[in-house]
Amino acid sequence: xxxxxxxxxxxxxxxxxxxxxxxxxxxxxxxxxxxxxxxxxxxxxxxxxxxxxxxxxxxxxxxxxxxxxxxxxxxxxxxxxxxxxxxxxxxxxxxxxxxxxxxxxxxxxxxxxxxxxxxxxxxxxxxxxxxxxxxxxxxxxxxxxxxxxxxxxxxxxxxxxxxxxxxxxxxxxxxxxxxxxxxxxxxxxxxxxxxxxxxxxxxxxx
Amino acid sequence: xxxxxxxxxxxxxxxxxxxxxxxxxxxxxxxxxxxxxxxxxxxxxxxxxxxxxxxxxxxxxxxxxxxxxxxxxxxxxxxxxxxxxxxxxxxxxxxxxxxxxxxxxxxxxxxxxxxxxxxxxxxxxxxxxxxxxxxxxxxxxxxxxxxxxxxxxxxxxxxxxxxxxxxxxxxxxxxxxxxxxxxxxxxxxxxxxxxxxxxxxxxxxxxxxxxxxxxxxxxxxxxxxxxxxxxxxxxxxxxxxxxxxxxxxxxxxxx
Numbered sequence: 001x002x003x004x005x006x007x008x009x010x011x012x013x014x015x016x017x018x019x020x021x022x023x024x025x026x027x028x029x030x031x032x033x034x035x036x037x038x039x040x041x042x043x044x045x046x047x048x049x050x051x052x053x054x055x056x057x058x059x060x061x062x063x064x065x066x067x068x069x070x071x072x073x074x075x076x077x078x079x080x081x082x083x084x085x086x087x088x089x090x091x092x093x094x095x096x097x098x099x100x101x102x103x104x105x106x107x108x109x110x111x112x113x114x115x116x117x118x119x120x121x122x123x124x125x126x127x128x129x130x131x132x133x134x135x136x137x138x139x140x141x142x143x144x145x146x147x148x149x150x151x152x153x154x155x156x157x158x159x160x161x162x163x164x165x166x167x168x169x170x171x172x173x174x175x176x177x178x179x180x181x182x183x184x185x186x187x188x189x190x191x192x193x194x195x196x197x198x199x200x201x202x203x204x205x206x
Numbered sequence: 207x208x209x210x211x212x213x214x215x216x217x218x219x220x221x222x223x224x225x226x227x228x229x230x231x232x233x234x235x236x237x238x239x240x241x242x243x244x245x246x247x248x249x250x251x252x253x254x255x256x257x258x259x260x261x262x263x264x265x266x267x268x269x270x271x272x273x274x275x276x277x278x279x280x281x282x283x284x285x286x287x288x289x290x291x292x293x294x295x296x297x298x299x300x301x302x303x304x305x306x307x308x309x310x311x312x313x314x315x316x317x318x319x320x321x322x323x324x325x326x327x328x329x330x331x332x333x334x335x336x337x338x339x340x341x342x343x344x345x346x347x348x349x350x351x352x353x354x355x356x357x358x359x360x361x362x363x364x365x366x367x368x369x370x371x372x373x374x375x376x377x378x379x380x381x382x383x384x385x386x387x388x389x390x391x392x393x394x395x396x397x398x399x400x401x402x403x404x405x406x407x408x409x410x411x412x413x414x415x416x417x418x419x420x421x422x423x424x425x426x427x428x429x430x431x432x433x434x435x436x437x438x439x440x441x442x443x444x445x446x447x448x449x450x451x452x453x454x455x456x457x458x459x460x461x
Contacts, residue, residue, distance in 0.1 A: 170261070191218070
């Protein structure tokens with residue numbers, strides 16, 4: 001029987017336009033905020049924060065699978081943005097630059113966490129396939145009336161597979177780009193992507 | 207193209223087919239199989255459904271709380287603070303784990319163990335101590351310290367190198383701090399005569415307290431290497447020490 005997938009209504013914390021992402025106004029255009037922030041204007045930097053925090057938090061949340069950790073990573077991203085704002089040359093859109101910065105912060109934190117716990121992401125993901133099924137050792141996504149929230153299912157993925165799925169299927173990165181920023185082989189990334197999709201398919205049909 | 211033991215297309219092949227990245231021969235073979243296999247067609251639809259749902263996810267998600275105060279506090283913390291800055295507000299509430307105006311107020315309020323709370327209290331004291339030392343240096347700079355005395359060697363220089371087994375990931379970070387501290391201490395020691403004995407005593411007393419806090423954080427981290435709060439606590443201790451030494455060294459060079 002074909003799978004029937006019904007998406008749960010978006011939880012309160014998810015919105016297309018977030019509470020903190022304010023609309024642009026002519027008098028407060030982004031390039032002006034960047035110029036002022038570069039000169040040390042923290043209030044101008046707050047304007048940039050308000051515009052981009054939802055996007056940054058989304059990537060941090062989905063890649064880390066943890067809301068508290070995502071908040072920390074979001075803060076780290078903006079502190080780093082403040083410190084590196086001088087190096088932004090405008091060759092790409094500011095949003096793309098900020099997005100890439102967030103990805104780098106998350107990946108660096110993941111590498112640090114792996115070193116700290118003396119575990120490697122791939123080895124951690126290798127729990128898949130052990131006794132108890134593909135979700136062995138992981139938090140199974142909760143189901144309510146047979147409807148599964150995709151956010152929760154993504155959060156429950158193994159870390160390596162989750163990051164690749166988020167970057168490829170949600171954020172639209174190509175495998176070669178992901179390979180470059182993660183340092184992993186494309187073949188490994190493809191395997192993790194397929195694993196993530198398989199696990200999500202199973203979660204969404206429960 | 208790969209197939210499973212039961213002859214159906216593998217999840218890898220279905221995924222690559224959906225992504226359009228199969229080579230021409232493989233794509234042709236997969237298409238032929240799909241045409242004849244309802245099971246694999248359903249599986250392909252499920253793969254495509256997941257891909258479509260992922261692509262349709264909201265690009266923006268609002269955090270549970272406003273994170274800006276923590277970002278701003280961290281930005282301000284990394285800036286140079288004027289000598290003799292008021293310390294009362296910075297010390298904050300050690301009991302609740304909140305340092306007013308600090309990123310910690312967002313990160314580490316809840317879920318602290320008793321030991322971590324004790325360490326945080328120590329950190330709050332450090333802020334007061336360090337600020338007192340800086341105030342003493344500032345007084346010296348205004349001309350209160352005119353005696354050219356040579357004080358005792360600052361104790362505690364080896365506090366950060368006690369033989370405990372820190373997490374591997376932190377050793378490189380600590381080595382960086384140790385190098386910086388050694389350079390600053392050498393610079394300060396070379397110019398101790400420019401400071402009054404009272405100021406030297408204040409600075410040395412502050413360094414001793416900071417070193418004690420560093421030693422305690424190191425021991426705690428060695429016993430609980432996965433504890434992020436302890437990592438941050440140890441880092442804060444080193445930051446405090448570097449900041450104090452740097453400003454003392456800068457001050458003596460200007461006298």
